[in-house]
Amino acid sequence: xxxxxxxxxxxxxxxxxxxxxxxxxxxxxxxxxxxxxxxxxxxxxxxxxxxxxxxxxxxxxxxxxxxxxxxxxxxxxxxxxxxxxxxxxxxxxxxxxxxxxxxxxxxxxxxxxxxxxxxxxxxxxxxxxxxxxxxxxxxxxxxxxxxxxxxxxxxxxxxxxxxxxxxxxxxxxxxxxxxxxxxxxxxxxxxxxxxxxxxxxxxxxxxxxxxxxxxxxxxxxxxxxxxxxxxxxxxxxxxxxxxxxxxxxxxxxxxxxxxxxxxxxxxxxxxxxxxxxxxxxxxxxxxxxxxxxxxxxxxxxxxxxxxxxxxxxxxxxxxxxxxxxxxxxxxx
Amino acid sequence: xxxxxxxxxxxxxxxxxxxxxxxxxxxxxxxxxxxxxxxxxxxxxxxxxxxxxxxxxxxxxxxxxxxxxxxxxxxxxxxxxxxxxxxxxxxxxxxxxxxxxxxxxxxxxxxxxxxxxxxxxxxxxxxxxxxxxxxxxxxxxxxxxxxxxxxxxxxxxxxxxxxxxxxxxxxxxxxxxxxxxxxxxxxxxxxxxxxxxxxxxxxxxxxxxxxxxxxxxxxxxxxxxxxxxxxxxxxxxxxxxxxxxxxxxxxxxxxxxxxxxxxxxxxxxxxxxxxxxxxxxxxxxxxxxxxxxxxxxxxxxxxxxxxxxxxxxxxxxxxxxxxxxxxxxxxx
DNA sequence: GCCCGGTTTCGAAGCGCTTCGACTCACCAC
DNA sequence: GTGGTGAGTCGAAGCGCTTCGAAACCGGGC
Numbered sequence: 001x002x003x004x005x006x007x008x009x010x011x012x013x014x015x016x017x018x019x020x021x022x023x024x025x026x027x028x029x030x031x032x033x034x035x036x037x038x039x040x041x042x043x044x045x046x047x048x049x050x051x052x053x054x055x056x057x058x059x060x061x062x063x064x065x066x067x068x069x070x071x072x073x074x075x076x077x078x079x080x081x082x083x084x085x086x087x088x089x090x091x092x093x094x095x096x097x098x099x100x101x102x103x104x105x106x107x108x109x110x111x112x113x114x115x116x117x118x119x120x121x122x123x124x125x126x127x128x129x130x131x132x133x134x135x136x137x138x139x140x141x142x143x144x145x146x147x148x149x150x151x152x153x154x155x156x157x158x159x160x161x162x163x164x165x166x167x168x169x170x171x172x173x174x175x176x177x178x179x180x181x182x183x184x185x186x187x188x189x190x191x192x193x194x195x196x197x198x199x200x201x202x203x204x205x206x207x208x209x210x211x212x213x214x215x216x217x218x219x220x221x222x223x224x225x226x227x228x229x230x231x232x233x234x235x236x237x238x239x240x241x242x243x244x245x246x247x248x249x250x251x252x253x254x255x256x257x258x259x260x261x262x263x264x265x266x267x268x269x270x271x272x273x274x275x276x277x278x279x280x281x282x283x284x285x286x287x288x289x290x291x292x293x294x295x296x297x298x299x300x301x302x303x304x305x306x307x308x309x310x311x312x313x314x315x316x317x318x319x320x321x322x323x324x325x326x327x328x329x330x331x332x
Numbered sequence: 333x334x335x336x337x338x339x340x341x342x343x344x345x346x347x348x349x350x351x352x353x354x355x356x357x358x359x360x361x362x363x364x365x366x367x368x369x370x371x372x373x374x375x376x377x378x379x380x381x382x383x384x385x386x387x388x389x390x391x392x393x394x395x396x397x398x399x400x401x402x403x404x405x406x407x408x409x410x411x412x413x414x415x416x417x418x419x420x421x422x423x424x425x426x427x428x429x430x431x432x433x434x435x436x437x438x439x440x441x442x443x444x445x446x447x448x449x450x451x452x453x454x455x456x457x458x459x460x461x462x463x464x465x466x467x468x469x470x471x472x473x474x475x476x477x478x479x480x481x482x483x484x485x486x487x488x489x490x491x492x493x494x495x496x497x498x499x500x501x502x503x504x505x506x507x508x509x510x511x512x513x514x515x516x517x518x519x520x521x522x523x524x525x526x527x528x529x530x531x532x533x534x535x536x537x538x539x540x541x542x543x544x545x546x547x548x549x550x551x552x553x554x555x556x557x558x559x560x561x562x563x564x565x566x567x568x569x570x571x572x573x574x575x576x577x578x579x580x581x582x583x584x585x586x587x588x589x590x591x592x593x594x595x596x597x598x599x600x601x602x603x604x605x606x607x608x609x610x611x612x613x614x615x616x617x618x619x620x621x622x623x624x625x626x627x628x629x630x631x632x633x634x635x636x637x638x639x640x641x642x643x644x645x646x647x648x649x650x651x652x653x654x655x656x657x658x659x660x661x662x663x664x
Numbered sequence: 665g666c667c668c669g670g671t672t673t674c675g676a677a678g679c680g681c682t683t684c685g686a687c688t689c690a691c692c693a694c
Numbered sequence: 695g696t697g698g699t700g701a702g703t704c705g706a707a708g709c710g711c712t713t714c715g716a717a718a719c720c721g722g723g724c
Binding site: 015019052054 | 712
């Protein structure tokens with residue numbers, strides 16, 4: 001193994017000088033700097049991560065806490081994971097995966113052992129058992145999602161309430177008077193996941209405000225369940241002419257079922273999805289949608305965490321404004 | 333921060349004794365052991381990971397190298413990730429995520445900095461740029477998948493050739509004389525991904541051997557592409573009565589398109605999927621399938637890597653035998 | 665010619681752990 | 695009794711890095 005002492009010898013300087021070149025924590029003359037950098041390359045030197053973390057008290061690793069729960073949509077989840085990993089790398093950090101089957105103990109372990117400098121927590125429930133743990137951990141954390149009590153925490157999320165509301169507004173503006181929210185699987189609501197609740201709240205409130213009738217139903221993701229759910233919905237509420245779908249996995253089936261029922265989109269039924277843009281674009285017809293900006297959220301969360309690590313003050317709550325893109329599924 | 337010295341003082345022993353209790357590398361009297369363990373709990377001690385890795389030359393972390401490429405199916409990928417993470421934890425290791433947008437340099441970095449003890453590499457291509465790097469890294473690695481030249485490497489995978497072959501056999505046994513392979517998206521073949529090629533090879537060879545006619549077509553994942561592809565397939569090859577689908581994302585659409593074309597499954601067309609069991613079960617009708625045992629593969633890969641870390645001899649190549657489960661989509 | 669301030673570099677301490685050799689006790693065989 | 699043995703424990707060295715204080719150097723002003 002090549003050590004900093006080897007590099008120092010090769011470049012004819014002291015080990016501390018090499019360290020300062022690498023970390024940039026003291027000014028070094030450009031001549032020395034160039035010489036050291038050449039030696040680093042020549043020897044193929046990589047600082048020992050453990051030694052560095054021991055001496056500097058920074059591991060340059062972030063924990064990504066990722067529970068795997070029923071009803072979660074993997075493609076979207078994966079977009080988050082990749083966005084976080086890439087953003088972390090841009091800040092010279094790596095990502096340690098903590099799947100939550102280890103629960104709160106896992107958080108204590110990775111934080112307590114100084115394996116990670118900070119934590120990024122996904123799929124936050126309203127009353128999440130991890131929240132109190134995060135509060136008394138000595139490491140900073142950022143939640144993607146909101147618990148019921150966010151005091152003392154830093155959270156980022158899409159403004160799902162506003163997203164639900166914008167969908168209703170768009171439909172109401174187009175003259176629809178009866179709209180339905182096709183929501184996440186029942187399990188997601190049952191465990192009180194913040195984003196599902198907030199979309200529903202925003203949806204219902206906007207319907208009241210705009211004076212349009214509304215109904216909501218949780219929906220499973222398999223095709224057969226979707227068929228039953230949508231068919232039932234349109235039978236019970238024949239006046240429904242606008243659908244807001246907040247369920248990425250069910251989305252293709254919803255479109256397909258409407259087609260097979262002979263309901264033309266958008267002529268008979270308008271459809272708005274709350275999902276990543278690329279998915280909305282790929283369906284036939286392309287769907288008007290409120291984007292779930294997974295990439296942007298991931299980057300933002302990492303940026304906030306890095307700021308906290310730098311002791312820069314950060315806003316406790318960040319709600320990204322929803323962006324609605326009109327496509328073929330709601331045009332008159 | 334609580335250090336090993338604090339624990340030692342609290343328990344009235346030397347730091348080295350605490351270390352031996354924790355690592356189990358020397359025998360310790362049960363009385364002392366109990367006392368130390370009580371102190372560890374009382375003080376909430378977690379060994380500093382960096383210090384440990386520096387002193388012992390082991391980080392207890394595995395890298396999971398995960399390229400994100402076109403045409404990959406996220407749910408299956410995620411199953412692997414979770415299986416690997418859980419298996420690693422059972423061996424007292426954590427998982428560091430390396431998304432491959434960093435390419436070979438990323439591997440060099442995490443291995444060179446002693447951040448990880450070993451590497452798990454996914455989505456291996458036939459001529460993968462990472463393979464030569466892995467060979468000259470000083471850390472052990474296990475590939476999930478096979479490159480063209482696997483000399484000097486440890487690889488695990490499902491025996492996809494045999495899987496393709498078993499599907500043909502099953503259909504031939506049922507009397508089918510013209511079968512088609514509905515394969516992965518074109519991009520997957522274009523970048524020479526091992527598993528896609530091997531399935532196709534096994535499929536074609538078995539068709540020859542059994543004397544049944546066969547055809548193959550790559551298939552994109554969106555519904556419309558699937559509709560065009562399947563419709564075209566059945567027009568060009570009207571005698572086809574058996575479909576082998578090796579494309580998880582397209583699977584629901586394939587079933588749906590057959591239904592909408594009025595082809596009954598299994599009466600008009602038999603369908604076998606190569607996909608995780610849970611997906612095959614959830615479709616209507618439930619599909620006969622060869623399981624892609626993501627969980628088992630993940631566990632196996634971790635077990636092999638741990639063995640290599642222990643310097644236990646390991647088989648260079650492991651092919652898990654495919655398991656075909658008969659369900660409603662191929663019953664006569 | 666000397667002092668002073670700033671810049672650049674050096675040397676040594678120390679981060680928290682593991683590990684090796686050595687020490688201490690019992691205990692047993694002779 | 696004495697020597698040998700093995701189990702249990704201790705102490706100190708050292709892993710590779712960062713960081714702090716101090717030394718060395720370089721001009722510029724007097």
